[in-house]
Amino acid sequence: MGALPDYRWRMAPDGLATRRQLRALGLRPGGQDVVAELQRPRRRRGPLVAYLYRIDRAKPVRPMTPGRAAALAKAMAARRTCPNCRRDAGYCIPRSLGVCVPCSALDTESAA
Numbered sequence: 001m002g003a004l005p006d007y008r009w010r011m012a013p014d015g016l017a018t019r020r021q022l023r024a025l026g027l028r029p030g031g032q033d034v035v036a037e038l039q040r041p042r043r044r045r046g047p048l049v050a051y052l053y054r055i056d057r058a059k060p061v062r063p064m065t066p067g068r069a070a071a072l073a074k075a076m077a078a079r080r081t082c083p084n085c086r087r088d089a090g091y092c093i094p095r096s097l098g099v100c101v102p103c104s105a106l107d108t109e110s111a112a
Contacts, residue, residue: 004037037050
């Protein structure tokens with residue numbers, strides 16, 4: 001497809017890994033360029049592509065700092081807070097609804 005080598009699903013050589021595989025090993029790409037593509041077959045819409053990185057050039061995952069943990073907690077709280085009733089729903093508000101499920105049900109009843 002492009003200038004990068006392509007490998008079929010489960011046929012990539014040892015020493016290469018996707019981002020998820022690197023993360024499972026406690027590593028990150030660390031600024032290195034993509035070295036290959038992994039073509040994963042799909043039934044309907046054509047193949048999916050996953051980028052492969054060299055494991056030997058990967059760097060350790062950065063540790064979670066208190067500031068990053070606080071920012072992540074704040075962002076997740078914003079995703080759980082309903083903009084309509086301002087309550088914590090206890091789950092991430094579906095983007096398709098835009099509000100918590102009880103508020104969505106109220107909107108549907110009032111429209112009918």
